[in-house]
Amino acid sequence: MLKFTIKRLAWAIPTLFFLITLAFFLIRIAPGGPFDSERALPPEIEANLAAKYHLDEPLIAQYGRYLAQIARLDFGPSFHYRDWTVNDLIAQGAPVSFTLGILALVLAMGLGILAGALAALKQNSAADYSVMSFSMIGISIPNFVMAPLLILVFALTLGWLPAGGWDGSISRMILPVITLALPMVAYIARITRGSMIEVLHSSFIRTARAKGMPEREVLMRHALKPALLPVISYLGPATAAVLTGSVVVEKIFTIPGIGSYFVQGALNRDYTLVMGVVIFYGMLIILLNFIVDLVYAWLDPRIRYDDGALVSPT
Amino acid sequence: MVFLLVLGFEAWGQTLHRGLGPEPDSLDIHTAQGLNSINVLRDLHEGLVTFDGKARIIPGVASEWELDDDGRTWRFKLDPQARWSDGSRVTGKDFVRGWHRALDPITGAPYAAMLDGVENARAVREGDKQPGELGIEVLSDGRLEIRLETDMPWFTELLTHPVTFPLPEGENADERRRFNGPFVLAEHRPGSHLRLKANKSWRLADEVRLDEVIWHPIEDPVVEMNRYRAGELHITETIPPGRKQWLRERFGDELRISPYLGSFFLGYNLSREPFENRPKLREALSLVVDRQLIAERVIGAGEVPAWRLVPPGMEGWPDRPGPGQELDTEQRLDRARKLYQEAGYGPGNPLQLELRYNTTLTHRRMAAAVAALWKQHLGVETRLVNEEWKVFVVNRRQGRLTQVMRGGWIADWADPANFLQLFVSDSPLNYTFFSDETFDDLMDRAAASQGEERMELLFDAEEQLLESHAIIPLYYYVSRHLVRSDVDGFEDNLMDVHLSRWMGVGNEP
Numbered sequence: 001m002l003k004f005t006i007k008r009l010a011w012a013i014p015t016l017f018f019l020i021t022l023a024f025f026l027i028r029i030a031p032g033g034p035f036d037s038e039r040a041l042p043p044e045i046e047a048n049l050a051a052k053y054h055l056d057e058p059l060i061a062q063y064g065r066y067l068a069q070i071a072r073l074d075f076g077p078s079f080h081y082r083d084w085t086v087n088d089l090i091a092q093g094a095p096v097s098f099t100l101g102i103l104a105l106v107l108a109m110g111l112g113i114l115a116g117a118l119a120a121l122k123q124n125s126a127a128d129y130s131v132m133s134f135s136m137i138g139i140s141i142p143n144f145v146m147a148p149l150l151i152l153v154f155a156l157t158l159g160w161l162p163a164g165g166w167d168g169s170i171s172r173m174i175l176p177v178i179t180l181a182l183p184m185v186a187y188i189a190r191i192t193r194g195s196m197i198e199v200l201h202s203s204f205i206r207t208a209r210a211k212g213m214p215e216r217e218v219l220m221r222h223a224l225k226p227a228l229l230p231v232i233s234y235l236g237p238a239t240a241a242v243l244t245g246s247v248v249v250e251k252i253f254t255i256p257g258i259g260s261y262f263v264q265g266a267l268n269r270d271y272t273l274v275m276g277v278v279i280f281y282g283m284l285i286i287l288l289n290f291i292v293d294l295v296y297a298w299l300d301p302r303i304r305y306d307d308g309a310l311v312s313p314t
Numbered sequence: 315m316v317f318l319l320v321l322g323f324e325a326w327g328q329t330l331h332r333g334l335g336p337e338p339d340s341l342d343i344h345t346a347q348g349l350n351s352i353n354v355l356r357d358l359h360e361g362l363v364t365f366d367g368k369a370r371i372i373p374g375v376a377s378e379w380e381l382d383d384d385g386r387t388w389r390f391k392l393d394p395q396a397r398w399s400d401g402s403r404v405t406g407k408d409f410v411r412g413w414h415r416a417l418d419p420i421t422g423a424p425y426a427a428m429l430d431g432v433e434n435a436r437a438v439r440e441g442d443k444q445p446g447e448l449g450i451e452v453l454s455d456g457r458l459e460i461r462l463e464t465d466m467p468w469f470t471e472l473l474t475h476p477v478t479f480p481l482p483e484g485e486n487a488d489e490r491r492r493f494n495g496p497f498v499l500a501e502h503r504p505g506s507h508l509r510l511k512a513n514k515s516w517r518l519a520d521e522v523r524l525d526e527v528i529w530h531p532i533e534d535p536v537v538e539m540n541r542y543r544a545g546e547l548h549i550t551e552t553i554p555p556g557r558k559q560w561l562r563e564r565f566g567d568e569l570r571i572s573p574y575l576g577s578f579f580l581g582y583n584l585s586r587e588p589f590e591n592r593p594k595l596r597e598a599l600s601l602v603v604d605r606q607l608i609a610e611r612v613i614g615a616g617e618v619p620a621w622r623l624v625p626p627g628m629e630g631w632p633d634r635p636g637p638g639q640e641l642d643t644e645q646r647l648d649r650a651r652k653l654y655q656e657a658g659y660g661p662g663n664p665l666q667l668e669l670r671y672n673t674t675l676t677h678r679r680m681a682a683a684v685a686a687l688w689k690q691h692l693g694v695e696t697r698l699v700n701e702e703w704k705v706f707v708v709n710r711r712q713g714r715l716t717q718v719m720r721g722g723w724i725a726d727w728a729d730p731a732n733f734l735q736l737f738v739s740d741s742p743l744n745y746t747f748f749s750d751e752t753f754d755d756l757m758d759r760a761a762a763s764q765g766e767e768r769m770e771l772l773f774d775a776e777e778q779l780l781e782s783h784a785i786i787p788l789y790y791y792v793s794r795h796l797v798r799s800d801v802d803g804f805e806d807n808l809m810d811v812h813l814s815r816w817m818g819v820g821n822e823p
Contacts, residue, residue, distance in 0.1 A: 030704070030705075031704065031705045031708050031709075032703075032704025032705050032707065032708045033704070033708075035424070036704050036707045036708055036711075037347065037707060038707060038722075039424075039743060040707075040711050040742045040743055040745075041424055041427075041742070042427045042742055043742065044419070044439065044440050045422070045423070045424060045426055045427065045439075048419040048420070048421075048422045049422040049424075051419075052420065052422045080339055081337065081338075081339060081340070081504065082339060082340040082342065082345045083340050083341055083342060083345075083487065084504060089504060092503060092504060093504070093505065148536075148540075151540055151544075155540070155544045156540065156543050156544055159544070162544060162546060163540045163541045163543070163544035163546060164532075164537060164540070164541050164544075164546070165506070165507075165530065165541070165546060166506050167506075250505075251533065251534055251537065252534070252537055253537075254505075254506075254530065254531075254532050254537060254541070255505075255506075256503055256504060256505030256506035257505070260505065267702065267703065267704070268704075269704055
């Protein structure tokens with residue numbers, strides 16, 4: 001187990017390095033630079049700015065400089081938001097995105113697993129069909145439709161909730177959390193239902209029932225845990241995505257998270273900001289995938305990590 | 315309990331919630347670039363002069379000023395009541411310090427070139443002279459003297475721009491975190507809000523009615539409108555495009571649309587095929603574009619159809635029709651078809667061109683409409699090319715790909731030359747590559763003259779530009795806001811500047 005952990009962590013470094021290199025050169029290929037605007041700057045001023053941010057050096061030198069810098073976990077100054085460093089921006093935005101993401105995740109897991117399990121138990125019943133139709137809707141309505149719809153109903157028509165903004169109060173979180181959670185609820189419900197049905201038909205469940213184990217015990221102890229495995233593998237990347245914020249949700253609800261920095265940073269050619277969020281996102285994905293693997297082992301006793309490799313059942 | 319008390323207390327004060335547009339790029343007076351950043355800076359800082367509610371120049375840190383008989387030496391008497399937010403006096407030295415930093419290459423101030431025209435400013439900016447040689451000096455009686463190299467009739471207007479503001483002592487941003495404007499920055503959460511509190515040390519602190527101004531950065535106009543509808547904003551920065559009628563019905567007088575010193579046009583790339591040396595062809599394309607249709611039906615947020623570059627309304631600027639404006643539709647089309655044929659095109663041999671613009675919904679609609687008009691009346695085959703903003707500005711500036719492209723300008727200050735400078739041969743802003751001796755000469759002569767004579771010369775220069783058909787003027791921008799009826803002190807004006815110090819608000823939103 002320890003070996004596995006070390007090996008995974010060791011792999012994280014080249015993965016990140018590859019990611020950084022790719023992102024660094026890709027963003028530089030894009031035409032236009034951080035200081036291009038409607039008003040072309042006088043050439044001397046443009047040269048001053050380039051020198052200030054070392055943009056006048058050869059690309060490879062800039063790359064070396066950047067690597068040395070991030071080795072100290074310093075993402076540098078933002079090129080567009082000139083009063084801030086990228087570290088500042090991420091430190092201010094990430095807690096907001098995390099709060100929203102975690103709430104959405106909790107809601108999605110609670111509702112999704114419950115609904116999925118119910119649907120599986122009452123397969124082909126009215127409850128099953130309604131859960132499945134609901135989740136179909138949840139998956140197919142994109143959040144840029146759902147969010148304005150929720151605002152229209154709950155903020156503008158009923159006036160129960162604010163239309164946006166962020167001050168840490170619950171009332172401002174409700175609509176964005178629902179928007180973020182809905183498609184996840186739907187996915188989780190569908191995945192849970194599918195794998196639950198499969199598990200319920202497997203021989204060890206039949207054995208448990210044959211032993212005369214109470215149905216409740218059968219479900220909670222034997223069926224649910226293995227049925228959750230596919231949900232967990234879905235949750236790894238989904239968590240990373242939801243924690244780093246959604247551009248759409250942040251825009252529509254004017255939420256100061258880090259999601260919009262992806263897009264805004266790229267559009268502004270804010271090289272350092274883009275790199276910062278990419279690396280942050282990359283680290284989060286690596287970490288979460290690692291956690292998912294650990295949770296796997298905990299949920300399914302047949303999975304063990306020997307010699308640093310994942311030994312799966314079947 | 316304490317919490318409740320605090321909340322209760324807060325509710326007593328007047329708080330104004332304003333939409334800001336995007337998150338400000340900077341709140342440093344020298345590095346700030348966006349108009350939104352400048353709006354906030356004008357609440358936090360004050361220059362030698364400032365704007366009243368109607369954007370007229372009134373005393374700021376300077377209580378009075380005079381221009382020497384030579385027309386180039388300004389002397390400003392500073393208001394002894396002018397204070398930084400820590401209570402210390404704002405002195406002439408603070409201005410000198412600010413101007414030195416603005417011109418210091420290390421600062422990388424995008425607007426530093428605005429000071430060109432001040433004695434030695436350009437040389438200092440380019441590193442050829444020492445900051446001490448700059449034409450700004452504190453006189454022995456405490457007055458501030460500024461010497462110009464050329465006449466700058468817009469000089470007082472320039473002094474409302476943050477790049478000319480005073481700078482407090484301090485080595486870094488934290489040490490300099492002092493404000494000499496009506497408000498101080500109490501809190502800044504990027505992407506969320508900027509909380510400004512009334513500055514108790516400000517020279518006219520008693521006159522400010524608001525206790526707090528909260529600027530909300532909201533990029534999407536629809537989102538901003540929703541928040542306004544939900545009662546979370548008093549004033550919006552803009553309105554969603556194409557919905558003027560609906561907004562008027564819904565909000566009545568709260569919708570404030572007013573002339574603005576901004577001009578939208580299509581520019582020809584005059585440095586390459588097919589428009590190089592083809593004024594007749596350029597005129598033909600211009601004549602068939604129905605400005606009324608574009609402004610009112612296609613864009614539809616109250617924009618004013620334009621036949622000239624410089625918007626009307628500036629003091630001393632004549633309001634005369636542009637070339638082609640006085641013809642009726644039939645005459646225009648006849649003339650356009652004739653010119654088009656003379657240029658060697660016709661049904662068998664249509665002109666093929668490319669119209670390039672940066673991707674926004676409004677521009678896409680505009681471009682499609684213009685292309686349709688060209689097609690309908692002349693048979694021109696237009697390829698629409700939309701590009702992401704940064705790609706577009708680079709391509710436009712380089713001019714290797716462009717043929718016809720989206721152009722526009724918003725005035726830095728109320729002066730026609732501010733628009734016309736885009737077309738001076740060696741201007742870095744010149745993306746049409748218009749290069750005309752008569753025009754350049756008129757601009758030079760205007761720079762050396764005053765008053766009415768100067769306006770006439772500038773007007774002639776504009777005529778020359780328009781008669782050369784270097785651009786197709788389409789419409790003049792308008793400022794557009796939603797302003798709640800309980801806000802008072804918000805006055806429409808040509809510059810679209812609305813300092814929060816003039817405003818009061820009835821109750822909490």
